[in-house]
Amino acid sequence: MGNPINDLEATKIDLSHQEMDRLVTELENIWNAFAVGPEGEPTGVEWLPVAGIADALREDLGYEDMPEFEDALGGTFNDFLDKLPRIVKKETDGKFYFQILPEPPREQWKATRQTLTIQSRNDLWRVCLKSPHARVEIPELEFEISADGKKHIDSIYNHIAQAIFNLGNYVSSTRASMPPDTAARIMETVEQLNVLLDVEKPWTWIVHDPAGISVLKPADGVLLDEL
Template identity: 60%
Template structure:
């Protein structure tokens, strides 16, 4: 337990900031959905919201005393805060800044992606990582994974880890008097200590995002982020499917033509049979030739 007491204060600053960022992001999403969707996630025709007015609304609705307190929570202006969110797009219209939140891609447009960032110094920990609802994050050096939980998570890598340290530590405390084996508890504690140590970057380590949807992003998304596409783009897959379908249709055409030819032959055969019958009947009805 003493080790946990030493570890948690180091992570608390990060997790408190993480919780505040999560609250801001969640409220921003609610405002966007309230103004720009029909309640079921579909656009209602509103494509852009004014930065200044939405910032003022968030300041008031989230209970901040004034704008300086609001900006202190965001570590900058509301406009700067939006710039840190990879799925937010900003644009100036008539000299005023507006923003929009990019919608989730439909499954038909998903492109499985693996993104790798090497953490070489503490400065790398302040890069923003947007983890989509479908993504997992792996730290292979620790054999540790952040699972996919169906929610968007946007924060610095430092705060992602700080939150994991805090949550695992809280879980350890809750399970202190439970039936969990000492070995299991020790593994939890070892993971907490190792994650906390990685916040100081004693040696380079790796942050790997696995996303079947391809929607996760870093900000900045620069050459330090290694991106690997694990399957072809949806458009290429769709084009290949169309070509395959066209080939199947072409192959089926001769087979379809044969029954048509056979069907056309049936009336002709029937006509010939009818003509033969008429000729035979005519021969039977002719009067016998007169005897000389």
């Protein structure tokens, strides 16, 4: 069994929310271009070369060369893929290949609840794949990140940071018509979310997913309930 702290450090993704979202979206677009037909049917392509896709992704994202791309990733693209949920890799003749596992059809959904107690800042670097159907609950604040029909893959830290940004932006853009007490309550929530990022005491991250396809990685310490 590995050391949990080392495992967390190995899976840490030190990218902004926007850059992570852009990278994952481009990666999935490339995968779908090869593996998924115009009607959503499989094309027969099961594996893509890690090295070739790394170079294509680097170019699509506007990085000048591979060292610059790997510097942004904090390591090689091959290692970066290990940090992402629903990615499977294999090695053949010294070369690495990968595939992205498809979402199951609705008739195969199995609702789950995943509960993680955030005990230190290291836990904030766990990667959370929040499916399009999932919502996240932080019971200590009676706060929820609702399902929005989009898949989000990011560190827990960045999930919360994005929620903070969205709430602050909402107040700023609607303050003229928003009752002062409503704005005050929202900004109090923003302050409380910022405090959570300091992890002064343990708190809880709960992912409710009717499809059962959300993932927390690494999964040690995660309580999984099938509903």
